[in-house]
Amino acid sequence: MQDASYERAKLACETSLQNLGLDYLDLYLIHQPLGDIYGAWRAMEELLDEGKVRAIGVSNLNIGRLVDLAMHNRITPHVSQIEIHPFYQQTGAIQEMKNLGIQPEGWAPFAEGRNDIFQNKLLASIGAKYGKSPAQVILRWDVQRGIAVIPKSSHSSRIRQNYDIWDFELTAEEMKQIAGMDKGRELFFEHDSPEMARMFGNYRIH
Helix, strand or coil: CCCHHHHHHHHHHHHHHHHHCCCCECCEEECCCCCCHHHHHHHHHHHHHCCCECCEEEECCCHHHHHHHHHCCCCCCCEEEEECECCECCHHHHHHHHHHCCEEEEECCCHHHHHHHHHCHHHHHHHHHHCCCHHHHHHHHHHHCCCEECCCCCCHHHHHHHHCCCCCCCCHHHHHHHHCCCCCCCCCCCCCCHHHHHHHHCCCCC
């Protein structure tokens, strides 16, 4: 008999497939690292075996728990999605992911506009050199660090601009300058806090 986390993960995937009218999902993630993530992970391994998903991963899992998950399960996560932007660069965590063969993926790559990131003088000056915007400089910086990014925009012109980052490359000195922007702390959520654990622990989709 499987546990509740296993059953919920299976149900969530089946519901998503039905709602989307698809036979499989390209990527399926555990979104918050709370509760019995190991039971959910066993379900996701089976979904991968069954061809219902093409890749499985986690989101917002701290690096210690990610290493533990990788060490004690049959399948290592393909993707780990975490908060990454110039103010919170997660260099150590990214290196550990690469050591494990896990693809880092950054959410909120533009820090959702916080700290006046789109008016940042360093990013603007680098962008001016290449005829690019601060946003394009950030995306290029991510790509050169080996990070998959998921920028969000509802404007078609900005979506097109987000794709237009393949005709320039930041120098080692520019990468070093951007590294100096790191504040070393989250801007959005402290996922290990008791408040967050209570909030997400009581949240149910299915």
